[in-house]
Amino acid sequence: MHDAITDVEGIEVGHETDTDAVTGCTAVVCRAGAVAGVAVRGAAPGTRETDLCRPGTLVERAHAVVLCGGSAFGLEAASGVARHLAGEGIGHDAGGIRVPIVPAAVIFDLAIGEVAWPDVEAGRRAAAAASGGAPAQGCVGAGTGATVGKVLGMAQATKSGIGTASADAGSAAVGAIAVVNAGGDVVDPAGGGIVAGTRRPDGDGYADSVALVRRGFDPPPPVQQTTLAVVATDAPLTVEQANHLASVAHDGLARTIRPVHTMHDGDTVFALATGPAGAGRRLSPVDVTRLAVFAVDAVERATLAAARHATALGGLPAAAG
Numbered sequence: 001m002h003d004a005i006t007d008v009e010g011i012e013v014g015h016e017t018d019t020d021a022v023t024g025c026t027a028v029v030c031r032a033g034a035v036a037g038v039a040v041r042g043a044a045p046g047t048r049e050t051d052l053c054r055p056g057t058l059v060e061r062a063h064a065v066v067l068c069g070g071s072a073f074g075l076e077a078a079s080g081v082a083r084h085l086a087g088e089g090i091g092h093d094a095g096g097i098r099v100p101i102v103p104a105a106v107i108f109d110l111a112i113g114e115v116a117w118p119d120v121e122a123g124r125r126a127a128a129a130a131s132g133g134a135p136a137q138g139c140v141g142a143g144t145g146a147t148v149g150k151v152l153g154m155a156q157a158t159k160s161g162i163g164t165a166s167a168d169a170g171s172a173a174v175g176a177i178a179v180v181n182a183g184g185d186v187v188d189p190a191g192g193g194i195v196a197g198t199r200r201p202d203g204d205g206y207a208d209s210v211a212l213v214r215r216g217f218d219p220p221p222p223v224q225q226t227t228l229a230v231v232a233t234d235a236p237l238t239v240e241q242a243n244h245l246a247s248v249a250h251d252g253l254a255r256t257i258r259p260v261h262t263m264h265d266g267d268t269v270f271a272l273a274t275g276p277a278g279a280g281r282r283l284s285p286v287d288v289t290r291l292a293v294f295a296v297d298a299v300e301r302a303t304l305a306a307a308r309h310a311t312a313l314g315g316l317p318a319a320a321g
Helices: 071-087 120-128 209-215 239-256 285-308
Strands: 012-018 023-040 061-068 092-094 097-099 104-106 162-168 173-179 185-187 194-196 228-233 268-273
Touching (some): 012 120, 023 071, 023 120, 023 173, 023 239, 061 071, 061 120, 061 228, 061 268, 071 097, 071 104, 071 120, 162 285, 173 239, 173 285, 185 285, 194 285, 228 239, 228 285, 239 268, 239 285
Parallel strands (some): 061 104, 228 268
Antiparallel strands (some): 012 023, 023 061, 162 173, 173 228, 185 194
16 A cells, blocks of 8 residues: 555556646546546636546546646646557447547746646646556646745745555545645644645745735736646545535545635646446445545645655645655
């Protein structure tokens, strides 16, 4: 066990990192396909193929989820992942033509480093690097340009990144990976302390972002935020159950990010279920509820890991110093 999303059978992760431009992308690959779900809670999302993750569509299984920097421009990295998988013969069988199903979502990281984004070739490289080993965490992949604590502007922000965690639910494994690019603070729910967030202008620790929001803004802060996550399990879920899991998994973000799901966020959680479907294998409502408890825990710990593994980059300090 790696305490990572790759502890879920059938899940691989690959990063593509550009530290010069301070951006990147991450491919969460499921070569055999996985039943997919999605839940968008932020009001400013940048996404691809999310409709295919919802109930009532013809295609129920995805072959990768891509998390990207670069705002809407970065969505082109998903095409690179799709092309790489198609070259391996992976994808939905569309009359003998393999079409990989690759949902994606982006963060806004254009305000740190260069105005740049991961392109098709970056997506290809992320997919090619995907493996079932322990993924790197911190300022890598889609977390390269992630920052938190922007309520007073980027000058008072703290570097964040990407983190992952897993849990053993007994009859199933559950894992999560999160790119934490929040406008507010990352808070440890165990004690309520701020792990990373808006730094005080006088350099003495962190301000309370929620208190700052309550006070109001003049001028308002820039729109430079969004947190993304993928939660995965090897349990056999239906599309409806996968969507429920993605929805409940947002609670892991709500526990650790304050404020979260704002009008300036595109907060999105994907769910992937790699377990074999079939007669007699559908989970009961009680089992899904239990699985969701573990999923929330995994998202919570992945969010904290993203902040704790980050290092200084792009002129911003990290929580770890």
